[in-house]
Amino acid sequence: MGATWALNWTAVDAAIAVSAIAVGWPFVLTARSGRPDRLFGVRNTYRDVLQALAALVAVAAIASAVLSVPLLGTAFLVATAVLTTGSVAVRMLVRRKLGQLRRLGRATRRTLVVGPAASVTATLDRFTQDGEHPLTVVAACIEDDGTAPPSSIPVVGSIDRGLPGRDDALRDEEMVQAVRLAAQRVRARTVCVTAGSEFAGDRLRALTWMLGDLGIDLVTDLGLSDVAAHRMGLGTMGSSVLLHVKQARPTRLRLLAKVATDRVLASAILLLISPLLLGIGLAVKLTDSGPAIYRQVRVGRDGLFFTMFKFRTMYVDADLRRAELLDSGDNDGLMFKMRQDPRVTRIGRVLRKYSLDELPQLINVVRGEMSLVGPRPALPEEVAAYDGTARRRLVAIPGMTGLWQVSGRSNLSWNETVRLDLRYVDNWSYGNDLQLLGRTAGVVVRSTGAY
Numbered sequence: 001m002g003a004t005w006a007l008n009w010t011a012v013d014a015a016i017a018v019s020a021i022a023v024g025w026p027f028v029l030t031a032r033s034g035r036p037d038r039l040f041g042v043r044n045t046y047r048d049v050l051q052a053l054a055a056l057v058a059v060a061a062i063a064s065a066v067l068s069v070p071l072l073g074t075a076f077l078v079a080t081a082v083l084t085t086g087s088v089a090v091r092m093l094v095r096r097k098l099g100q101l102r103r104l105g106r107a108t109r110r111t112l113v114v115g116p117a118a119s120v121t122a123t124l125d126r127f128t129q130d131g132e133h134p135l136t137v138v139a140a141c142i143e144d145d146g147t148a149p150p151s152s153i154p155v156v157g158s159i160d161r162g163l164p165g166r167d168d169a170l171r172d173e174e175m176v177q178a179v180r181l182a183a184q185r186v187r188a189r190t191v192c193v194t195a196g197s198e199f200a201g202d203r204l205r206a207l208t209w210m211l212g213d214l215g216i217d218l219v220t221d222l223g224l225s226d227v228a229a230h231r232m233g234l235g236t237m238g239s240s241v242l243l244h245v246k247q248a249r250p251t252r253l254r255l256l257a258k259v260a261t262d263r264v265l266a267s268a269i270l271l272l273i274s275p276l277l278l279g280i281g282l283a284v285k286l287t288d289s290g291p292a293i294y295r296q297v298r299v300g301r302d303g304l305f306f307t308m309f310k311f312r313t314m315y316v317d318a319d320l321r322r323a324e325l326l327d328s329g330d331n332d333g334l335m336f337k338m339r340q341d342p343r344v345t346r347i348g349r350v351l352r353k354y355s356l357d358e359l360p361q362l363i364n365v366v367r368g369e370m371s372l373v374g375p376r377p378a379l380p381e382e383v384a385a386y387d388g389t390a391r392r393r394l395v396a397i398p399g400m401t402g403l404w405q406v407s408g409r410s411n412l413s414w415n416e417t418v419r420l421d422l423r424y425v426d427n428w429s430y431g432n433d434l435q436l437l438g439r440t441a442g443v444v445v446r447s448t449g450a451y
Contacts (some may be wrong), residue, residue, distance in 0.1 A: 025056060025083050039109065039134050039190065039217060047431065049087045053080060102133055109217070111135040112156075112183045115194030116145035123194045123221045124150055129419075135190055135219075141182040143198055157182030159198075172203050176210050183216055191216055195223035226419065228427035248426040257430060262372050266365035273359065280311055280356060287345050290316035293360060298377040301397045306369040308377055309360035313348025314341075355444045361400045373433040374399025375421035393421045396428065401440040 060076065101107035113120050120140050127137060141157035142149050149155045159178050175198065183191055191211055193199045199207055204220075211218050222243065233244040250258075270277075281292040294312040297305055344352065351357040364370040370377065377398035383391075403420040404412060412420070424432075 025052070025080075039219065049084055049091070052087075053084050056080065105136065108134055108136040109189045110138045110187060111190040111192055112139055112141060112179070112186060112188040113137050113153075113192045113194060114141045114143070114179055114182075114199065115197040115221075116143045117147040117149045118145060119194040119196040119223075121150045122223070123192070124152060126221070126225050129225075135192065137192075138188065139182065139186040141179055156185050172206060175199070175203065176206050179207060180210055180214070183211070183214070189216060191218050193218070193220045195221055226423040226426065228423075228429070228432075230429060231427060248428075250428055254430060258371065258433065259368065261430075261433075262365050263368070265372060266362045270362050270366065277359060280351065280359070283347050284311050284313075284345075284351075287347050288315060297380060298398065299380055299383045299394065300369055300377070301394060303383065303394050305380065306364065308370070309363050311351055311357040311360060313345060313351050313357045314343040315345060317343075358400055365400065369397075371397040371399045372401065373424075373436050374402055375424060376402065376404050376417060389422070390418050392425060393418065396425045401436060403436065406436060406439040406443050 057080070098107055113123060115123070120142065124137060127133065127135070137153055139154050139156040140150065141159065142155050143159045157178050159175050179191060179199075182188075191207075193204065193207070208218050224245070227245060231246045231248065233246065235242050235244055284292040290312060292312060294310045294314075295307050296310070298308040300306045348357070361370055365372055374397050375393045378393065383394070386393075403424045404417050407416075407420055
């Protein structure tokens with residue numbers, strides 16, 4: 001009888017715990033995530049869910065102690081694990097589907113760009129770079145600054161800048177009405193004001209009033225590029241709205257976490273794939289009489305040289321033959337690339353296609369010379385020709401993979417490679433490293449940009 005009563009009481013506890021989670025989880029997750037932005041959607045896939053989980057556990061622990069109800073049992077842990085996994089999975093699927101739609105030109109908002117011609121052109125260039133595009137620019141309303149308007153989109157309105165002797169209030173009204181007519185003409189759902197526009201202060205506020213009455217959203221392009229959302233914050237001082245761009249340098253604790261993760265994972269992977277490494281090494285050795293491992297001097301963090309290890313994919317005289325191939329290569333900037341490089345061996349082409357030649361770099365990671373994720377490791381002759389912008393790539397430890405790896409690899413131009421590396425350096429986060437590792441697997445399997 002006592003055992004039956006105990007079992008029934010355990011079932012009641014489990015039912016109470018699961019009911020509490022079912023009721024509390026949507027409220028806690030909504031409180032942590034907030035309302036998703038109508039233009040940009042949910043920006044964070046994991047952090048809000050994990051913070052909601054921590055908050056729910058804390059609330060359950062307090063309620064359990066105060067009410068003397070055992071909430072933190074097996075049923076609670078199982079239910080929270082299912083809800084957390086499900087929430088993350090749903091968010092990932094939604095983001096992936098949204099990205100697919102936007103790459104097809106769907107699930108975007110018709111947008112009118114407003115500003116000086118030169119500034120509008122610069123904004124369009126930034127908008128068309130990599131990543132999802134929530135806005136589709138359909139036309140421009142140009143503030144005449146004497147430069148030629150962009151030819152890629154129609155100009156449906158113009159505003160004269162700085163006419164002397166005009167009443168300010170009348171001029172403000174005319175500028176706002178010019179934007180209104182242009183937006184209505186192209187049925188825009190969003191208006192983007194570019195950097196350098198005369199729409200600022202009270203004039204910009206009047207524009208927001210007019211657009212709000214029409215149900216049109218307003219965004220402003222500040223001219224910043226490649227700054228991650230987690231580095232930006234909004235605040236006020238007096239009546240001004242300020243954008244705070246936070247420092248790019250990670251804390252010492254986060255750097256230690258990155259180094260520890262790199263070395264532990266690299267050591268574990270080396271142990272697991274050691275038979276594969278031996279097999280590849282033997283196959284390379286049998287190709288010709290050269291060594292299986294190719295050693296090359298690369299430049300690491302803060303400009304320090306180190307020896308990088310790779311499986312040899314070229315014939316032993318490849319370095320000597322490089323000079324004679326410079327004119328026939330697909331050179332771009334400081335990088336030498338060649339799609340059909342005659343120096344590559346038959347086994348080398350297979351290794352390069354699936355990035356198997358880079359596996360010995362795990363040894364560099366264990367030694368602390370490289371990271372699993374980071375900028376592309378540069379050659380000394382490349383670094384010798386760096387300008388001040390490119391030299392910032394050396395702030396971080398070079399990586400086996402990175403944004404350059406998942407965004408095109410050898411298909412990227414030199415400028416694109418530098419831009420992606422700088423984006424990684426300036427916006428580094430531990431979570432982004434984990435995402436890049438996951439994305440790398442798909443890129444390697446598809447052999448995107450490998451040659």
